[in-house]
Amino acid sequence: MVTSSATTGTAQRLAAGLRLPIGIVAFLALSLAVLGIDQFVNALTLGAIYALVALGYTMVYGIIELINFAHGDVFMVGSFIALFISSSLLGNDGSITDLPLLAGSVLILFALTIGIMALVGALIERLAYRPLRRAPKLAPLITAIGVSFILQNIIQFFFGPTIVSVPQLVPIEWSIQVAGARVPLLNLFVIATSVLLMFALQLFISRTRTGRAMRTTSMDRDASSLMGVDINRTIMITFLIGSGLAGAAGVVHGLYYGNTTFSLGFQSGLKAFTAAVLGGIGNTAGAALGGFLIAFVEVGASAFGYGRWGGAIVFSLLVIFLVFRPTGLLGSHTGDRA
Amino acid sequence: MAPLLELKDVHTYYGAVHALRGVSLTVDEGEIVTLIGSNGAGKTTTLRTISGLERARSGSIKLKGKSIQAAEPHEIVRLGIGHSPEGRRVFARMSVRENLEMGAFLRKSGPDVQKDFKKVFELFPRLKERENQAAGTMSGGEQQMLAIGRALMAQPKVLLLDEPSMGLAPILVEQIFDIIREINSRGTAVLLVEQNAMMALGLAKRGYILQIGEVTLEDSCSKLAKNPKVREAYLGV
Numbered sequence: 001m002v003t004s005s006a007t008t009g010t011a012q013r014l015a016a017g018l019r020l021p022i023g024i025v026a027f028l029a030l031s032l033a034v035l036g037i038d039q040f041v042n043a044l045t046l047g048a049i050y051a052l053v054a055l056g057y058t059m060v061y062g063i064i065e066l067i068n069f070a071h072g073d074v075f076m077v078g079s080f081i082a083l084f085i086s087s088s089l090l091g092n093d094g095s096i097t098d099l100p101l102l103a104g105s106v107l108i109l110f111a112l113t114i115g116i117m118a119l120v121g122a123l124i125e126r127l128a129y130r131p132l133r134r135a136p137k138l139a140p141l142i143t144a145i146g147v148s149f150i151l152q153n154i155i156q157f158f159f160g161p162t163i164v165s166v167p168q169l170v171p172i173e174w175s176i177q178v179a180g181a182r183v184p185l186l187n188l189f190v191i192a193t194s195v196l197l198m199f200a201l202q203l204f205i206s207r208t209r210t211g212r213a214m215r216t217t218s219m220d221r222d223a224s225s226l227m228g229v230d231i232n233r234t235i236m237i238t239f240l241i242g243s244g245l246a247g248a249a250g251v252v253h254g255l256y257y258g259n260t261t262f263s264l265g266f267q268s269g270l271k272a273f274t275a276a277v278l279g280g281i282g283n284t285a286g287a288a289l290g291g292f293l294i295a296f297v298e299v300g301a302s303a304f305g306y307g308r309w310g311g312a313i314v315f316s317l318l319v320i321f322l323v324f325r326p327t328g329l330l331g332s333h334t335g336d337r338a
Numbered sequence: 339m340a341p342l343l344e345l346k347d348v349h350t351y352y353g354a355v356h357a358l359r360g361v362s363l364t365v366d367e368g369e370i371v372t373l374i375g376s377n378g379a380g381k382t383t384t385l386r387t388i389s390g391l392e393r394a395r396s397g398s399i400k401l402k403g404k405s406i407q408a409a410e411p412h413e414i415v416r417l418g419i420g421h422s423p424e425g426r427r428v429f430a431r432m433s434v435r436e437n438l439e440m441g442a443f444l445r446k447s448g449p450d451v452q453k454d455f456k457k458v459f460e461l462f463p464r465l466k467e468r469e470n471q472a473a474g475t476m477s478g479g480e481q482q483m484l485a486i487g488r489a490l491m492a493q494p495k496v497l498l499l500d501e502p503s504m505g506l507a508p509i510l511v512e513q514i515f516d517i518i519r520e521i522n523s524r525g526t527a528v529l530l531v532e533q534n535a536m537m538a539l540g541l542a543k544r545g546y547i548l549q550i551g552e553v554t555l556e557d558s559c560s561k562l563a564k565n566p567k568v569r570e571a572y573l574g575v
């Protein structure tokens with residue numbers, strides 16, 4: 001009796017555990033068939049950027065239940081910091097074909113931008129959100145909107161209100177042949193970078209002491225502090241990491257699109273936020289998944305000539321999806337989350 | 339010698355709600371002290387104020403004669419106050435083992451911590467059986483055991499227990515109370531908050547009666563149990 005029910009339990013859990021990977025593989029295969037390899041790679045690339053930004057939304061929501069409207073703008077500022085470092089500091093204005101030099105420049109670009117944005121994020125938390133920790137939820141929300149405007153205005157002041165171009169360090173002509181199609185190395189680089197960062201994040205959250213503190217704090221802040229977790233420090237580290245990832249996304253965005261603008265955070269940031277909700281807000285794996293899903297919908301829409309409707313389609317799908325599954329893809333009662 | 343834990347005239351507010359109106363109490367080394375009161379009297383608030391989860395607006399809270407009033411909750415844990423909160427608050431999606439590991443969050447993992455794992459599993463064999471099970475899937479009694487075990491993993495000098503009997507079958511309550519006695523006999527002082535006055539008075543040495551944020555009576559438990567007012571109000575006789 002006991003053993004048989006235990007076996008069914010295991011089988012059920014296994015089936016539930018496999019549903020998601022099978023779903024993802026099926027979805028990818030279908031998308032590849034429908035979109036063709038070019039658009040498929042584009043969607044993966046766009047998804048990688050959305051996913052990086054979505055992580056910050058979801059981590060902050062998970063830990064303080066704040067929809068950090070300024071997060072998209074942190075991503076935007078990251079793209080400008082990257083622009084500044086790349087063109088003013090390193091003196092680039094185009095692609096670099098010397099491989100060691102390219103690798104060095106890109107590495108410096110990532111390291112500095114991630115570092116600076118992590119500090120900016122932590123600073124925002126310290127100055128704008130921590131003082132409101134015990135205030136009603138609406139107060140930090142309004143503050144977040146305020147921070148969003150402040151960041152946009154600062155960037156407009158220094159870089160102007162128009163689209164500015166960003167040096168595309170990785171030569172766009174570099175490519176490999178996959179099944180007869182030309183796949184730019186740049187796309188692969190963007191995808192690989194983002195996947196690498198996401199893996200690192202998952203490892204950090206699941207394996208380190210601070211990662212455990214982040215998980216317990218998002219489950220139950222009081223209980224967590226009764227374990228000896230320093231809540232303020234944990235929240236600050238969450239902002240640090242989320243903003244660092246947004247900084248990385250900013251670098252990647254510039255390298256990939258070759259431009260940026262002060263309203264980037266509003267346009268792309270909102271979609272990344274949608275990705276976080278779609279994935280199940282508070283869940284890091286869900287945010288990544290949501291980012292890719294939204295990119296596929298968007299790229300799919302434009303592949304079929306509905307590019308102008310991309311945003312509308314994305315948000316309609318979100319609403320319909322949430323009606324049937326309010327907790328999002330991986331929300332609240334399945335699997336493990338951060 | 340200064341008492342292990344001492345509250346003097348503590349006032350705590352929730353916004354405009356004056357929840358604690360001058361609470362004074364002491365817990366000595368090795369003692370079990372109980373704080374009894376009906377629903378809403380301020381028992382939970384008292385424990386939360388000691389742990390730093392709520393801020394006292396005035397009065398003093400001292401551990402071994404040193405003020406801990408300005409300390410953050412995580413610092414208070416480090417100073418030796420363990421707290422098993424009302425409603426257990428175990429980390430539902432983590433395993434029993436991970437919950438206990440969180441209890442030892444401030445300690446360096448090593449043979450000492452391993453020894454305490456063993457001790458907790460000795461006290462609560464049920465937890466050993468469920469070591470890898472998600473805490474949220476366990477029964478209320480098992481979660482209560484986990485909450486207490488988790489607090490013990492920090493090696494507290496004094497353990498605050500907020501209604502460990504809440505929602506448990508009488509037989510389980512007996513078990514939990516036996517274990518509290520056992521924990522105390524190993525040298526941990528206990529401040530036990532209860533609505534179940536009968537059980538609490540049987541276990542503790544001294545008790546305080548809390549009414550609407552004020553301590554209205556304090557005495558040895560044997561005397562409190564004989565006090566007609568206490569019997570009428572809390573023992574249902």
Ligand SMILES: Nc1ncnc2c1ncn2[C@@H]1O[C@H](COP(=O)(O)OP(=O)(O)O)[C@@H](O)[C@H]1O
Nearest residue numbers: 352355357375376377378379380381382383384
């Ligand atoms: N978070 C809160 N906000 C406002 N009032 C609260 C809060 N928590 C408790 N109270 C009030 O404080 C008083 C004491 O509550 P509590 O300490 O929970 O009592 P007990 O644990 O003895 O049942 C009650 O009147 C309760 O309504």
Ligand SMILES: [Mg+2]
Nearest residue numbers: 381382383424
């Ligand atoms: Mg209570």
